[in-house]
Amino acid sequence: xxxxxxxxxxxxxxxxxxxxxxxxxxxxxxxxxxxxxxxxxxxxxxxxxxxxxxxxxxxxxxxxxxxxxxxxxxxxxxxxxxxxxxxxxxxxxxxxxxxxxxxxxxxxxxxxxxxxxxxxxxxxxxxxxxxxxxxxxxxxxxxxxxxxxxx
Amino acid sequence: xxxxxxxxxxxxxxxxxxxxxxxxxxxxxxxxxxxxxxxxxxxxxxxxxxxxxxxxxxxxxxxxxxxxxxxxxxxxxxxxxxxxxxxxxxx
Numbered sequence: 001x002x003x004x005x006x007x008x009x010x011x012x013x014x015x016x017x018x019x020x021x022x023x024x025x026x027x028x029x030x031x032x033x034x035x036x037x038x039x040x041x042x043x044x045x046x047x048x049x050x051x052x053x054x055x056x057x058x059x060x061x062x063x064x065x066x067x068x069x070x071x072x073x074x075x076x077x078x079x080x081x082x083x084x085x086x087x088x089x090x091x092x093x094x095x096x097x098x099x100x101x102x103x104x105x106x107x108x109x110x111x112x113x114x115x116x117x118x119x120x121x122x123x124x125x126x127x128x129x130x131x132x133x134x135x136x137x138x139x140x141x142x143x144x145x146x147x148x149x150x151x
Numbered sequence: 152x153x154x155x156x157x158x159x160x161x162x163x164x165x166x167x168x169x170x171x172x173x174x175x176x177x178x179x180x181x182x183x184x185x186x187x188x189x190x191x192x193x194x195x196x197x198x199x200x201x202x203x204x205x206x207x208x209x210x211x212x213x214x215x216x217x218x219x220x221x222x223x224x225x226x227x228x229x230x231x232x233x234x235x236x237x238x239x240x241x242x
Contacts, residue, residue: 049238055240055242059237061214061234061236062209062212064237078158088241089241093239093240095240095241096241101235101236102158102237130194
């Protein structure tokens, strides 16, 4: 399960609207709370896939290193990542799975239709290794509000 | 040198997020790391002994691919970051 406050959820959805028709991307920072990944902050990142930003994203590892360093100072850690799918479903693609390597983290995807954020879904990258990794649907619990259903 | 371990690999490093290892080069540091935490090896390297393509190694803020790769010398106080790629896309 991913636990997130409404403003943080809205922030990552809004990011996708701002970068439309390109994919947006960013990092979710927080802590593990029991079996849930609790998001405490959201950091926008640049999409380095300037060759194909409408259907691809990539976060510069150098940017992640800076974000992680700053997060450590706040007592936070990487709990997941988010990106958007312009005019496409809020579901993971084969490319998303092939290029996901942070086992144990949440991957959040927002569908952005015609510039407006639609559904947002979260998937845990489960498994023990590259050979058996898989995405598993997970609930997004919005802290302080009812959970949202998968759309 | 200090090596920062990413979240998905901490399980194989006694749940540590940072490990201190000796070494004069990146190769020596990684070799010492995987000698101590042998389970890490298969997650970082292919069967042919090459770093997996999605494993990015940064010496401080520099990608070792643009330095001397695993032969890059390491000074006291330097840190290595192991950063699996974060990428994907709808198609």
